[in-house]
Amino acid sequence: MIDISRVQKELQDCEKDRDSSGIRVCPKSDNLTRLTGTIPGPIGTPYEGGTFQIDITIPEGYPFEPPKMQFSTKVWHPNISSQSGAICLDVLKDQWSPALTLKTALVSVQALLSAPEPKDPQDAVVAEQYMKNYQVFVSTARYWTQTFAKNSSLEDKVKRLVEMGFGDAQVRSAIESSGGDENLALEKLCSG
Amino acid sequence: MESGEEDGYYYTSDQESLDGLDHDQSNLQPLSSTVNSAKVITKESLLAAQREDLRRVMELLSLKEHHARTLLIHHRWDVEKLFAVLVEKGKDFLFSRAGLTLVQDHPTFSPSSMMSCDICVDDVAGHLMTRMDCGHCFCNNCWARHFAVMINEGKSKRIRCMAYKCNAICDEDVVRSLVSKTQPDLAHKFDRFLIESYVEDNKMVKWCPSTPHCGNAIRVEDDELCEVECSCGFQFCFSCSYQAHSPCSCSMWELWRKKCHDESETVNWITVHTKPCPKCYKPVEKNGGCNLVTCLCGQSFCWLCGEATGRDHTWSSISGHSCGRYQEDKEKQLERAKRDLYRYMHYHNRYKAHIDSSKLEDRLSDTILEKVSILERRQLQLKDFSWVTNGLHRLFRSRRVLSYSYPFAFYMFGEELFKDEMSAEEREIKQNLFEDQQQQLEANVEKLSQFLEEPFDQFADDKVVQIRIQVINLSVAVDTLCKKMYECIENDLLGSLQLGIHNIAPYRSNGIERASNFISSREAAGEKRQPPNSGWNSEDTSCSSRKRPRREGVYRNNQTTLLDLNLPADVIERK
Ligand SMILES: [Zn+2]
Ligand SMILES: [Zn+2]
Ligand SMILES: [Zn+2]
Ligand SMILES: [Zn+2]
Ligand SMILES: [Zn+2]
Ligand SMILES: [Zn+2]
Ligand SMILES: [Zn+2]
Numbered sequence: 001m002i003d004i005s006r007v008q009k010e011l012q013d014c015e016k017d018r019d020s021s022g023i024r025v026c027p028k029s030d031n032l033t034r035l036t037g038t039i040p041g042p043i044g045t046p047y048e049g050g051t052f053q054i055d056i057t058i059p060e061g062y063p064f065e066p067p068k069m070q071f072s073t074k075v076w077h078p079n080i081s082s083q084s085g086a087i088c089l090d091v092l093k094d095q096w097s098p099a100l101t102l103k104t105a106l107v108s109v110q111a112l113l114s115a116p117e118p119k120d121p122q123d124a125v126v127a128e129q130y131m132k133n134y135q136v137f138v139s140t141a142r143y144w145t146q147t148f149a150k151n152s153s154l155e156d157k158v159k160r161l162v163e164m165g166f167g168d169a170q171v172r173s174a175i176e177s178s179g180g181d182e183n184l185a186l187e188k189l190c191s192g
Numbered sequence: 193m194e195s196g197e198e199d200g201y202y203y204t205s206d207q208e209s210l211d212g213l214d215h216d217q218s219n220l221q222p223l224s225s226t227v228n229s230a231k232v233i234t235k236e237s238l239l240a241a242q243r244e245d246l247r248r249v250m251e252l253l254s255l256k257e258h259h260a261r262t263l264l265i266h267h268r269w270d271v272e273k274l275f276a277v278l279v280e281k282g283k284d285f286l287f288s289r290a291g292l293t294l295v296q297d298h299p300t301f302s303p304s305s306m307m308s309c310d311i312c313v314d315d316v317a318g319h320l321m322t323r324m325d326c327g328h329c330f331c332n333n334c335w336a337r338h339f340a341v342m343i344n345e346g347k348s349k350r351i352r353c354m355a356y357k358c359n360a361i362c363d364e365d366v367v368r369s370l371v372s373k374t375q376p377d378l379a380h381k382f383d384r385f386l387i388e389s390y391v392e393d394n395k396m397v398k399w400c401p402s403t404p405h406c407g408n409a410i411r412v413e414d415d416e417l418c419e420v421e422c423s424c425g426f427q428f429c430f431s432c433s434y435q436a437h438s439p440c441s442c443s444m445w446e447l448w449r450k451k452c453h454d455e456s457e458t459v460n461w462i463t464v465h466t467k468p469c470p471k472c473y474k475p476v477e478k479n480g481g482c483n484l485v486t487c488l489c490g491q492s493f494c495w496l497c498g499e500a501t502g503r504d505h506t507w508s509s510i511s512g513h514s515c516g517r518y519q520e521d522k523e524k525q526l527e528r529a530k531r532d533l534y535r536y537m538h539y540h541n542r543y544k545a546h547i548d549s550s551k552l553e554d555r556l557s558d559t560i561l562e563k564v565s566i567l568e569r570r571q572l573q574l575k576d577f578s579w580v581t582n583g584l585h586r587l588f589r590s591r592r593v594l595s596y597s598y599p600f601a602f603y604m605f606g607e608e609l610f611k612d613e614m615s616a617e618e619r620e621i622k623q624n625l626f627e628d629q630q631q632q633l634e635a636n637v638e639k640l641s642q643f644l645e646e647p648f649d650q651f652a653d654d655k656v657v658q659i660r661i662q663v664i665n666l667s668v669a670v671d672t673l674c675k676k677m678y679e680c681i682e683n684d685l686l687g688s689l690q691l692g693i694h695n696i697a698p699y700r701s702n703g704i705e706r707a708s709n710f711i712s713s714r715e716a717a718g719e720k721r722q723p724p725n726s727g728w729n730s731e732d733t734s735c736s737s738r739k740r741p742r743r744e745g746v747y748r749n750n751q752t753t754l755l756d757l758n759l760p761a762d763v764i765e766r767k
Contacts, residue, residue: 005312064338
């Protein structure tokens with residue numbers, strides 16, 4: 001059994017300082033086992049300006065077992081699989097502590113974007129490029145950020161969804177409650 | 193060294209003093225008082241053995257048991273090393289390295305007041321919260337769930353505090369009591385892990401590798417490089433946990449074992465001696481110097497390249513076919529493979545022959561006992577027949593040495609391990625030196641075996657006396673030769689190598705050390721101490737019948753203690 005109250009508390013806390021941290025966690029399902037995390041690309045890195053979404057699965061044993069996290073936005077990074085989005089991060093494995101939270105884990109993921117560990121790679125191709133040809137790595141990572149992690153603006157999303165036949169206010173609140181995820185907002189709108 | 197005149201067998205200079213009966217006996221009889229340092233730790237005594245080490249550390253540092261355990265697990269149960277670190281680097285270093293935090297004064301909280309647990313974010317009454325030694329405090333529910341996850345993940349030995357980056361190891365009493373409330377079987381599992389850590393994390397303790405496992409572990413005192421015998425009868429090398437294999441080194445034995453089990457040699461034989469027919473693909477054996485081979489199916493082909501050919505040929509060529517320029521290379525390759533294979537077969541045959549002999553001689557022990565009892569019933573002037581059993585023991589021991597000296601020689605003088613260590617001449621000199629000794633030993637062992645197989649129980653008085661002299665002489669000779677061989681290996685062969693990785697368990701005249709039962713110091717103080725060689729005493733045999741599968745041969749039944757060279761002669765006689 002998942003500790004619902006703890007996860008709910010975490011979501012509330014996260015919501016409180018989302019403006020300062022830029023980190024958000026939104027539920028994907030009602031039973032709180034599937035969530036979506038959102039982190040902004042750190043400033044001064046090739047990921048700057050991008051918004052990265054992370055699929056979160058809460059295991060039965062949470063918080064005594066670490067949450068499972070995986071990028072759903074494509075990222076070019078030595079410790080993140082360019083194919084699957086799998087993350088190689090100690091905090092999500094043996095360094096996990098029940099005292100950590102989804103938010104602190106996401107902060108660690110964000111820190112990983114700033115400080116890659118090419119010696120402990122998840123994606124060997126990226127890691128090799130990082131070590132041997134850093135400039136090429138930077139431009140590839142930047143290109144991927146531009147291509148996959150640039151959100152269209154809120155107004156673009158609203159416009160698209162309104163065009164599909166939903167009301168403006170309804171659309172705005174759906175996008176709001178989906179943490180800016182256009183697809184999630186559409187799902188919510190469709191399910192009523 | 194001096195060669196006996198008759199038969200050319202090797203005798204020691206001791207033969208001159210043969211008249212001194214007792215003198216010879218004491219030469220043969222290894223002293224049972226030699227320090228018997230290896231200990232058998234049964235399932236039952238595992239806890240006591242562990243407690244003893246824990247107590248030493250607890251007393252010296254005035255620590256709680258779980259703190260002592262944390263330190264000991266960190267130092268792989270090496271108490272001496274732990275004390276050395278304490279002396280050299282101090283207490284703080286010792287503790288922090290092992291993840292031991294001792295903070296004495298934490299703010300106390302009233303048991304009735306409500307507190308918030310940071311993990312489950314619930315408000316919990318103070319008495320339902322637990323503070324670890326590191327000062328971190330969480331509710332009992334959360335602790336219990338954390339412990340359960342850790343135990344199930346196999347991390348019982350080092351369950352860390354729940355706080356992020358806190359390295360403190362949780363108090364095992366807290367773990368036990370909180371877990372057993374909800375999951376008693378898990379608490380049991382936790383205890384088992386802790387107990388077994390004493391064997392698994394301890395470089396001086398190893399499980400007996402017998403199969404089926406006898407349940408015992410063996411603890412050695414100061415040298416891991418030794419061979420021991422468990423109370424179940426299994427003799428093994430403490431360093432690598434395979435059967436005792438000296439004078440072969442562990443890595444040589446590992447290679448040899450693989451080589452023997454590997455079918456590659458047989459495969460090699462087939463590739464050296466046969467080739468598939470290009471038409472029907474059956475292996476065809478070459479039988480003669482001619483390189484044109486004909487398969488049973490009638491197809492002719494060229495042995496060198498395997499291609500189908502016609503049947504017309506001369507000695508040097510096959511008509512309409514030429515592959516001559518590859519001939520030399522192929523021939524060389526073939527020669528090398530053949531040479532390697534024959535070399536292996538040479539050593540393996542001898543190794544195998546001695547292993548087979550030793551199996552046969554194992555069976556000799558029954559008939560020998562029979563012969564001794566017949567002799568005892570006869571009214572002979574000779575009353576002491578310990579020379580028979582001693583000789584037999586010496587035979588077993590040296591036969592093993594001889595067997596394992598072949599794989600040793602295979603690697604020592606082969607190209608696999610020491611190709612660049614010696615020049616060809618050097619290798620030859622060393623090989624001759626070693627083989628001389630090996631042959632001497634071999635000759636004497638065979639002779640000893642021959643004498644012991646004679647029906648001396650039927651012999652007349654004077655002939656028994658004769659054979660006794662022979663057996664005693666050969667026993668001494670064989671022992672000396674074994675000793676010399678080990679010395680030669682250590683000093684002249686391995687000692688001069690640059691790669692110092694080949695260590696050999698030392699030769700012990702009185703056989704592979706038989707581990708005695710572990711007795712905790714507390715038990716020892718309270719109870720009557722068992723004799724150091726408890727391999728055969730009554731308490732031991734009574735429990736052995738319950739759980740120890742006795743191996744065929746020497747240790748089969750109680751009577752066989754007669755063959756125990758570890759016992760003084762007078763004890764054997766009394767039995
Ligand atoms: Zn709690
Ligand atoms: Zn702590
Ligand atoms: Zn055993
Ligand atoms: Zn070994
Ligand atoms: Zn054929
Ligand atoms: Zn021919
Ligand atoms: Zn040919």
